[in-house]
């Protein structure tokens with residue numbers, strides 16, 4: 001197998017040995033800031049007291065709140081003069097956190113990203129168009145550097161503006177794109193409306209991530225453009241993209257264990273969940289000097305996949321992200337994740353590219369409405385056909401989530417959509 005980095009082929013033993021060595025040096029590095037020094041002292045931890053990987057569990061968690069409390073530079077572990085870049089999280093769930101990188105950090109991140117892209121077949125002859133927002137968001141420069149590292153001709157197109165995306169891709173023959181899942185369908189629809197078949201688009205590979213999406217959604221993106229779409233996972237606190245990535249087998253994302261230690265814990269107790277069960281992903285970075293972060297509670301829910309991957313890599317795989325713990329909403333006593341809804345509605349061929357879940361209170365109780373965009377050719381059908389579709393979707397949703405939402409079919413492009421990550425739920429229950 002051709003790989004970008006020999007570490008991809010390491011055995012479990014090699015990986016775990018390296019993890020322990022790097023964990024020790026990361027702990028030593030983290031102790032250079034007062035925050036971690038105090039935390040680690042209180043827990044009685046120094047780099048010398050870590051004898052095996054199990055000792056990782058003695059290290060206290062770091063939460064998003066911790067990072068916010070240390071904003072902007074409380075967690076710096078090198079002199080300010082060694083920092084060459086900073087990034088912020090998107091702030092999807094509150095005020096953003098800032099992460100500062102040294103030159104080494106940036107190089108290591110670029111290498112990880114290049115490794116991911118190479119793994120799915122991206123080569124120097126490819127033309128790579130980054131349709132993700134630039135600026136502070138790590139999906140911009142993070143992936144950009146990976147693509148350049150591979151030697152691809154890299155087009156920093158930025159987010160949105162479908163007309164320009166299409167022109168650039170056609171003019172330069174873009175073969176690989178980085179794209180938000182929610183935007184991929186919108187771009188395809190834009191092409192169709194111009195009378196162009198998205199399958200004639202030159203794309204052959206898409207790197208798709210930054211927000212949750214279901215397998216059904218992926219298959220749609222692939223079918224629409226007749227290309228392969230690979231799931232890409234990362235978060236700013238752990239650099240950004242390049243943390244875990246699907247290989248050609250498309251059967252879970254390999255977590256790069258030479259650069260990270262992943263754990264999955266019960267979100268309530270913080271204890272490890274039984275192997276293969278869903279819990280909260282906790283990540284430790286092993287290759288960062290500027291701002292090392294130990295046992296970070298990502299709030300992302302997933303599970304480790306059992307067994308080894310068909311590709312032969314021994315780096316553990318995780319399942320697609322079910323959602324963030326914060327995405328869960330409770331209605332009529334039932335816990336629901338938006339992805340459960342997406343999974344159902346995207347199996348209907350009549351459904352278009354966007355949907356929105358609205359939670360309201362009608363004075364009597366909580367009401368859940370699901371607005372679903374329907375493909376244009378379906379929308380012109382007679383009332384009865386639409387009503388039947390509406391009923392069928394509501395029925396299937398009931399089977400999945402045990403309550404019956406109000407399903408509303410709306411015209412394509414009628415739901416509002418910004419350029420960033422899709423907002424799937426609008427909770428208006430406590431707003432008057």
Ligand code: ADP
Pocket residue numbers: 088089090091092093137138208209210211212213231232233234235236237240298300320321323324
């Ligand atoms: P924010 O947490 O403010 O959105 P980031 O831009 O750092 O900040 O985004 C990281 C988050 O995006 C992850 O914690 C996760 O919730 C989500 N995410 C990233 N990649 C994926 C993916 N492939 N599937 C699902 N969610 C993802």
Ligand code: ZN
Pocket residue numbers: 247248249254309310311312313
């Ligand atoms: Zn694999």
